[in-house]
Structure formats: C-alpha cells, structure tokens
Amino acid sequence: MDTGVAIFPTHYAMDPSSLARLVEDRGHESLWFPEHTHIPAARQTPYPGGGDLPRRYAHTYDLFVAMTAAAVVTSRLRVGSGICLLIERDPIVTAKEVASIDVLSGGRVELGVGAGWNREEMANHGTDPRRRMRLLQERVEAIKAIWSQEEASYHGELVDFERIWSWPKPLQRPHPPVLVGGNGPSVTERVLAFGDAWMPNYARGEIVERARALVAGADRPIRLEVMGVPADPRVITELEEAGFARLVHWLPSAGRSRIERALDDFEAAVADAHGE
Secondary structure (H helix, E strand, O other), X not given: OEEEEEOOOEOOOOOHHHHHHHXXXXXXXXXEEOOOOOOOOOOOOOOOOOOOOOXXXXXXXXXXXXXXXXXXXXXXXXXXXXXXXXXXXXXXXXXXXXXXXXXXXXXXXXXXXXXXXXXXXXXHOOOOHHHHHHHHHHXXXXXXXXXXXXXXXXXXXXXXXXXXXXXXXXXXXXXXXXXXXOOOOOHHHHHHHHOOXXXXXXXXOHHHHHHHHHHHHOOOOOEEEEEOOOOOHHHHHHHHHOOOOEEEEEOOOOOHHHHHHHHHHHHHHHHHHOOO
C-alpha cells in the first residue's frame, strides 16, 4: 500500500516546492493538488461538503504550476492532479502541459480527472453542465491520442481536430496513469471506459462495496485509490484489506507547523494499522 497526501495549494499555505520536499523526505509516495480556476461570486450550486464554501477554493495556485513546482525539486515523489477539471480545459493544451511535466520530472506524473460539481464555474468556461460527462470522456480520449500518436487526430461529438503535431511525448508508456475521480452513480462506467484507476473520495462502507464490484466486472486490471482517508487505523485497515493500493490524506492549507502535525497524525495511524 502506498500513502500520499493532498492539499489545496493556496498562496497563504506552505508553498508547493517546500511541501513536496517535506513529503518526499518523510517517505510518502505521492503528492496531489486539486484545482478550481475560479469560484463564481454568485453561485447557486451547493457545496457538496455542506455549509459555506471554504476560503481555500478561491485561493489556489494554477494546478499545473503547482505540480511543476513540486516535481522539479523532488526525485522520487509522484505528483498528481486530484483532480483536474478537464471539462474546463482545452485538451490540446492540457496534453502538452502534462507531457511536459512528465518529461521534466522523469516520468512521475499522474492525471486524475473529473467532471466537477460547480455548475456556474463550468458555465463560465463555456461548458454545458448537462453534457460534461461526454465532454470529459472525449477530452481524455483526445489527450491520449496526442500523447501516443506522432500525428494525432480525434473526431468526437464535442472534440474534433485533424492531424496535429505536439511534443514532447510523455516518458511513461503507454501514457501517464489516468485516474477517474468522483463518487457519483455512473462513475464506475467512466472508469471502465477510459480510466486506469478509480480514485473516489472516502465514504465509509459505500466505496468498499463499489470497488469490489468494479474490479470483479472489469476486463482489465483497475487500480483502486482513495482520497480523503482520515487518520484512523481502522479505516486504513479496512481500505487496505479491500484492495485499495494508494491512500491519500488531506492536509490543511496552512503553514509548516500545522502540516507537520497533520502528517504526524496520519503517519501514526498508518503505523498503528500495520502493528508498528
């Protein structure tokens, strides 16, 4: 089992480069950043966590800038998007950004993708929320084509381009892992359609049963990973026994001292779960 941590990389928190060095030095396998390009000031979509939307959502660095800052100062740490709101991003530009970081990092990038929840944010990017699932799939497929073909073409309902050249190509073959985030009712269909792994948010009980059904019904290996694992040895044991290969714990968007305390708590829980 691998352990990783995730953080909203805000301008008032520990910077991504310093955090990446700390996380690698402490033996964790991966570091993850979410993204929101902006938060609409007039928003009707309710926050999935309930209550007011936390301040950090509107204060994050750009996703791929943060990932680059983390990648170039480390040598072993895998650096991932958890998750990239691909429905708000141009697939040609995104393919080049991810491939560039993969080359510069020596092949340590992971692309977590999702369709998001903030409908007003999507609309500001010209995305129809009702068609976002189809758009997500086509953009992932188009990016894979750009990564794998010297002269790439893609013809979908919502994404269409003919014969393009784009380098660098990723170092990882056949491509950097594509992880599908989300807990919605149709998420496992998206994993089977275009994902290498499922990375849901932790939800007690529910994700374990869904993960077992996903793996049993897949015609190829599907890796199981989970975001938001609490510092609880019982939960860690349950997820490890269910086959989750990577457990990711959220860190606070804060300074070094609070982050180190959160790492201490998570590491202690992992050690307890392993009888150490």
